[in-house]
Amino acid sequence: MKRKSKFILALVLMLVFSTVVFAARKVNITVTYDNIKVVVDGKEVQFGKDTKGNQIEPFIYNGTTYLPLRAVAEAVGKEVKWDQNTKTAFLGDGTVDMGEVNKPLTEIMKPFSTEKAEVIAKDEYKTKFSLGGKEYNNGILFNSYTYKKGHANFNLEGKYTNLTGLLGADQEGLTVKVDFVGDGKLIQSFDVVGGQLPVNVNLNVTGVRLLEIKFEWTDGLYSTTYTGLADVFVK
Structure with missing residues (x-):
């Protein structure tokens, strides 16, 4: 069964944590959760929880399916980190080749x-x-x-x-x-x-x-x- 939820999301950051975050501009959107599954190389990905303890799962917005960045990271076996000061999401070890x-x-x-x-x-x-x-x-x-x-x-x-x-x-x-x-x-x-x-x-x-x-x-x-x-x- 489909369920719809309204969130106040920062559009740029919503794919990082799929929760309410601090940003300069906030947009009200309606997204649909439809028990979407993700399969990578024949194996279904089991998503965990975000930093707020909320279950991570894909959602649909305006006909397009979105995966929170943390979900993408889990799908490819990478850790995800967020730097609030630089507004940067890191996948992997988070280091930059200087x-x-x-x-x-x-x-x-x-x-x-x-x-x-x-x-x-x-x-x-x-x-x-x-x-x-x-x-x-x-x-x-x-x-x-x-x-x-x-x-x-x-x-x-x-x-x-x-x-x-x-x-x-x-x-x-x-x-x-x-x-x-x-x-x-x-x-x-x-x-x-x-x-x-x-x-x-x-x-x-x-x-x-x-x-x-x-x-x-x-x-x-x-x-x-x-x-x-x-x-x-x-x-």
């Missing part, structure tokens, strides 16, 4: 394919380049001296949601087109004017596996410029 925190992309991984592109990573190459009068020791340098196009391809493995950086070219008057392509779809295109201050790059790369960074210039037959993508960070 090795990749605040590190540039070029120090986390190398492109698996490049054409006329040089990777700058301070721990490896000790090389610097300048954009807008400021020196940088990490990033990607595209050589446009005699080549009209090039690329650098990264395998992000769908692990990141955001990419930031600074994009510029050194030769005044030259315009270079730079495309960021994720899994074959254009994310954003920039027309970089040489001799100007670098522009900010802030991209949504959620779920992207293959990231292609392509550059191309069409002005004239010969160029003495380079295009730089500096301070590239992902999170």
Whole structure:
């Protein structure tokens, strides 16, 4: 038999504990409990209780079945923890790999394919380049001296949601087109004017596996410029 219950829930947090929690915004919703079972690899999951002692079970809201995060954790054999200060739910041991925190992309991984592109990573190459009068020791340098196009391809493995950086070219008057392509779809295109201050790059790369960074210039037959993508960070 179906039963309906009304809860005052913080919409973002309701999947974590399926109880009333503190939040900046609360929403009244009606959910339906219908004795829903969850089977993982042929074995039915037996749910326990939440931190308040309430039985954990899936529910239906607006035609969609939801599982509290604690239920998901139990289904895959992981512990779940909640950090109220940072509003973060942890599955597993709750630790963060600090090795990749605040590190540039070029120090986390190398492109698996490049054409006329040089990777700058301070721990490896000790090389610097300048954009807008400021020196940088990490990033990607595209050589446009005699080549009209090039690329650098990264395998992000769908692990990141955001990419930031600074994009510029050194030769005044030259315009270079730079495309960021994720899994074959254009994310954003920039027309970089040489001799100007670098522009900010802030991209949504959620779920992207293959990231292609392509550059191309069409002005004239010969160029003495380079295009730089500096301070590239992902999170």
